[in-house]
Amino acid sequence: MNDRPHLDEEALAELQDVMENEFDVLIHTYISDSAERVSALRTALEAGDADALAKTAHSFKGSSINIGAPRLGALCMDVEDAGRTGRLADAGPMLERVESEFRQVQEMLEGFLVD
Numbered sequence: 001m002n003d004r005p006h007l008d009e010e011a012l013a014e015l016q017d018v019m020e021n022e023f024d025v026l027i028h029t030y031i032s033d034s035a036e037r038v039s040a041l042r043t044a045l046e047a048g049d050a051d052a053l054a055k056t057a058h059s060f061k062g063s064s065i066n067i068g069a070p071r072l073g074a075l076c077m078d079v080e081d082a083g084r085t086g087r088l089a090d091a092g093p094m095l096e097r098v099e100s101e102f103r104q105v106q107e108m109l110e111g112f113l114v115d
Contacts, residue, residue, distance in 0.1 A: 027067075027109050030067045030109070034064070034106070037056055037059065037063075040056045044083075045091055050086050053088070054080050054084045057077070058080045060072075060076045060098075072105050079095055079098055
């Protein structure tokens with residue numbers, strides 16, 4: 001897992017080129033949506049809702065990979081798998097790693113924003 005970077009700066013540079021003036025909006029939207037997903041993951045885990053956990057993790061995985069956050073995407077994939085297989089006891093520590101990685105990614109992405 002640690003062999004994956006927090007951010008794929010090449011992918012982000014490509015997004016920046018494609019999105020031009022909308023890049024900041026994309027980053028803000030990703031951060032906001034991701035914060036909601038982290039909260040939804042925590043809620044699903046606390047409720048023992050393995051299906052909601054898997055679905056939310058799947059969605060978070062896709063958006064993280066698309067934005068260029070491969071390590072976060074891989075961590076979300078682990079949570080998704082735990083939800084799909086009903087291993088909720090394993091999902092708690094996994095979710096803590098997702099939350100920590102998201103904070104790291106958020107901080108790094110905010111560095112790409114134009115003030």
